[in-house]
Amino acid sequence: MIKLRAIFILAICLTGQSLSAQNSEQTLFNKEIAGKLAEMPLKCIPNEWPNKTSHLSETQADHVLLPHEIHPSFYGCLDWHSSVHGHWMLVKLLKTFKDLPEREKIIAVLENSFQSEKIVGEADYFSKYATAKNYERTYGWAWLLKLDQELYTWDDPLGKKWYAALQPLTKKIVALWTAYLPKQTYPNRTGVHPNTAFGLVFALDWATTFNQTDFAGLIKQRSKEYYLNNQNTPAYLEPDGTDFLSPSLEIADLMRRVLPQKEFVSWFNKFYTKEGITNILKQPVVSDRTDYQIVHLDGLSLSRAWCLKGVSKSLPVNHPQKKLFEATAQKFLVSTMPNVTSGNYGGDHWLASFAVYAIFD
Template sequence: MKKVIVLLGLFCAACNLSAQTKLNQEIALKLSRMPLHCIPSEFPNKTSHLSDSVADARLLPSELHPVFYGCLDWHSSVHGHWMLVRLLQEYPQLPNRDSIIAVLDNSFQRDKMEREASYFGKYTASNTYERTYGWAWLLKLDEALASGKDPVFQKWHQSMQPLTQKIISLWKAYLPKQTYPNRTGVHPNTAFGLAFAYDWAKQQGDTAFLHQISTKAKEFYFGNSDMPAYLEPDGSDFFSPSLMAADLMKRVLDKKAFNTWFEQYYKTRSIDRLCAMPVVSDRSDYQTVHLDGLSFSRAWCMRSISSQLSDRNPYKVRFKTASDAFLNATLPQIFNGGYGGEHWLASFAIYALLETP
């Protein structure tokens, strides 16, 4: 308990600063311990595996997934790995650097990644496993490794290519068949997945995939207007469906086209609702604590969108101000809800603080 109080005190002190302030090494160290703890923790676990038989129904999480078996579920393990990679890149002198490298080096073994890749297509429903939330974070992890200058990142990047290429092939096959977007505020949200896929394709110079993504994004969202965001959020949302779509369109449209599109996208009462702080009534509840994640994802979307809005748009400043408020209010809560938040929320916080303008 004393340790938790000390950690909260450090977070509260940090969060009294402007949310524009980058993470410092002390806070990065505190955050890094969360995925460092949960990546090798097999239980509690939610496998989401659809069994074909008694034989595979009896497999342990680590038998199904030799790398991404911890942190409660596959996708949380993936973005826990991403978070540790990004913290190593930002803070190469972290005091627990050796522990982080040991955990990551154990994960980024080519034979393990080949076994991870083989899972997709091995069972009846496994081709759709983690579509597209886990796929998106896997590409974000690959993107981070590809950009790393330290040889260890390049080694790890090469090791995970069997899995990366498997996900890319599945996504390219799926996109032409995806008739409608998923506008949920949780894992299957289409706009979130396409945004991360766009970033990966742009970095890798995969013009065919970029074209696929841009075409679908415009098909799904270009004609949207007067979005009813005043109805958001649902009770377990960690995404704003409308903001995620806008964050995607910010990528695929040039600045002038995006500003024209955005002028028709929201009415004032929707903006008011989006800028209101989500109420998290019980952080020990694994679903309700999702709403802390909503604060972080709203923050990164609002920052991203704000950077593309023209100076005369009043929402440019309002979104930036709201983003800071979400971060300031929610950062201290990361250690305040038990494993239901601890196994994933820090990744959302790091993305909001490091990856958006």
């Protein structure tokens, strides 16, 4: 396999473009890179093993169910959420490259997953078990809404068909989230799956796209209650050893959506300390990519990249962090791309999705 670094650097050389240019990642992202990344979810979506179901068994009968019996569509890629964002990535690539060589393979995999009866089975899971209402809360929920949004905004017969099929599950997730959010007294500030700010970013994007004003209003209200008065966030302590999200940057990425620009800048200037900013601009060190937890830190570089890009866009031209954030985002993306296809399943089952989101967000 051609290394992604070679492909990406070759694209830079052939186009003669600088990575400091706005949105240059999208310009440099070509069919060859897309195809190499597509190979990863194409392999793992239909692959049931290894598998981490995270299913809480209530009886002996449901304890012995196989992953595909529990989750008819999203049973591959080690866990439910990775399968969901693998599906999102494949949809994104189909939308972006009309003549992608892997197109027919992608369609075949997605066509199998988006069968109506399978999606109904996925939705039923959240009602079938008393403990299932908090399953994948809220990381997996967030990616499901991102997948739904991607399908809805694709003007294509396949997109329309798959979007319609997904609706029972989408409606279930939205209902669960709207019931849960008023009860969530405190946000989760972790750097892994339960991170509240990350989930609310995707939920707010979805609610805005669909003009779901009540859901959007609830998200904004809770976001302000959680984060508006936060000052001097301890970003100098980041990251923890298994982080794939930056607790502070996820909050900033959310609040730039919640607040008007002038209010956001005022909030941002109080939220970060100089030491905190210096720290989050350092490249995370990944000592062992065969370790399923340590490899999370490659994901951290990519999620930091998309947050830094987003925050940079929301800062005024004369803000001292604007260009620094943009340049660091580009650096993180370019330096991490080669590690996305490391050949170790601990990263291969999910990192490609993070890379594609970091490029296109």
